[in-house]
């Protein structure tokens with residue numbers, strides 16, 4: 001076999017064309033140039049591409065499937081968790097770009113349909129004029145010179161086209177990281193030994209074990225008895241031998257523990273494992289239906305079964321820093337923190353469904369508060385223009401057991417997308433951003449509604465902090481001066497908000513001398529202590545709501561005081577965002593007034609932050 005097949009060789013084509021076609025040729029090649037290429041359109045890749053695009057650079061987002069979302073897409077149907085399982089039982093939602101996506105989904109997908117969710121993501125990405133989205137396009141290799149990627153080669157399935165993408169910065173958000181691996185970026189797979197990072201949950205000696213892939217399924221109540229006969233490829237589920245943590249109920253949502261991992265080359269094994277997973281998935285469903293132990297399942301039938309296994313672990317690329325378990329459990333403070341996590345240390349057992357004696361996950365520890373993720377874990381140690389976000393970042397196997405959830409991958413994505421745009425603007429590498437410009441990166445992220453724990457914003461460009469007086473029409477809780485304290489959510493018993501008494505509330509920022517501004521940016525309440533992601537089995541309870549967060553501001557307007565006269569500078573009547581922006585031509589003002597008229601149900605207005613800028 002040739003080492004590299006020439007994908008453009010179409011010399012065997014015998015094309016007889018009818019009628020007239022201009023310049024017909026079966027050889028289809030494209031050479032594209034952009035500023036940033038993002039490979040992989042899961043939650044991390046979407047957020048990376050959107051962050052970079054919104055920060056003013058041109059992006060090509062390459063996704064090998066027909067839909068966006070990665071494991072969260074309708075093809076796999078994993079729930080976007082993030083910091084959703086703190087010890088308190090309450091979440092600490094991520095905010096930023098992910099928050100905008102989840103809110104958008106509330107507006108356009110009240111029915112919680114996964115296929116509609118795919119297109120909410122499609123809508124979200126295609127709204128960005130700086131993004132060129134390439135679906136059905138797989139990045140197959142990188143072309144690298146002097147430790148720098150020059151371009152990547154992609155194969156577009158639907159058009160039989162070989163596409164070369166030249167870019168200044170490359171971001172691998174593909175999970176498996178084929179692009180980064182073929183660039184020669186250093187990576188590891190498997191489990192570190194205990195001693196290397198002082199990890200109490202690591203094995204004594206390193207080994208190759210990687211958590212497995214899963215095929216999910218869902219079922220629905222047909223309202224009548226539904227007998228079931230399983231197909232011949234079914235692998236019997238040996239329920240007698242299984243650890244009780246492999247819970248069957250609720251069976252509606254499928255079984256995340258139907259998992260096949262590997263201690264060898266998990267990517268090479270993927271196709272074989274897919275067939276085994278089909279057998280295992282149907283085996284568990286056969287047990288549900290035919291063991292006689294679940295009479296309540298009599299009226300249930302399979303509604304959807306995945307064909308594409310969701311992956312949990314393969315390559316982890318090595319950055320300037322490797323995030324490890326002690327960083328997470330000791331809540332280490334990183335000067336270069338750009339993201340955060342807090343999902344428990346959810347390490348699955350070696351063996352997956354073939355190791356029935358052990359619990360499917362060890363759930364080593366739940367966190368009482370979130371931990372920081374440093375930027376130095378998000379770019380390559382040896383390839384100078386390569387970053388990554390998602391499960392493939394620079395971290396140990398145990399650290400991955402917490403950080404791999406998609407909300408956390410998404411905030412990493414926003415961080416690297418923003419950082420890559422700074423690289424372009426300054427003409428520098430990610431490493432230089434880490435060493436010289438990380439404060440600027442952090443400030444931009446927080447301006448864009450990212451949250452960095454233990455790192456209040458202090459953006460020198462934010463003119464709201466220079467106001468001589470801040471007042472409010474009424475105050476039920478908090479303080480209007482907290483709107484400039486740099487923390488845009490309440491934290492563990494610390495209040496960082498202002499809340500009005502009733503609706504139609506006003507906040508006024510005043511200056512003794514005129515200042516010029518061109519934008520006012522407001523962070524309102526969406527109740528980050530409740531989950532709002534897509535579920536397969538939706539429910540309303542203490543930690544989850546199925547509706548548009550009632551706290552979200554629906555209608556809001558802005559007035560500017562120019563030459564002593566109040567003038568309206570915009571009204572938004574159907575707001576869908578936590579970060580609300582008013583942009584206008586530069587104006588000399590002595591005050592601005594935010595008039596928050598209405599919410600989606602809450603009786604008061606709650607704000608967390610107000611900023612204003614002169615460009």
Ligand SMILES: Cc1cc2nc3c(=O)[nH]c(=O)nc-3n(C[C@H](O)[C@H](O)[C@H](O)COP(=O)(O)OP(=O)(O)OC[C@H]3O[C@@H](n4cnc5c(N)ncnc54)[C@H](O)[C@@H]3O)c2cc1C
Nearest residue numbers: 040042064070071081139174175214310390391404405406
């Ligand atoms: C069954 C299961 C249950 C899980 N449970 C949860 C859960 O409840 N909540 C949670 O948040 N997380 C869960 N996880 C973990 C989580 O889904 C993954 O860790 C996460 O999806 C990783 O995100 P990512 O963006 O790095 O990769 P992905 O979500 O895999 O996205 C990467 C995308 O890149 C594409 N891609 C790959 N290679 C290329 C290429 N060469 N060119 C172009 N595109 C490419 C892929 O098709 C994919 O769409 C679960 C995982 C599994 C498998």
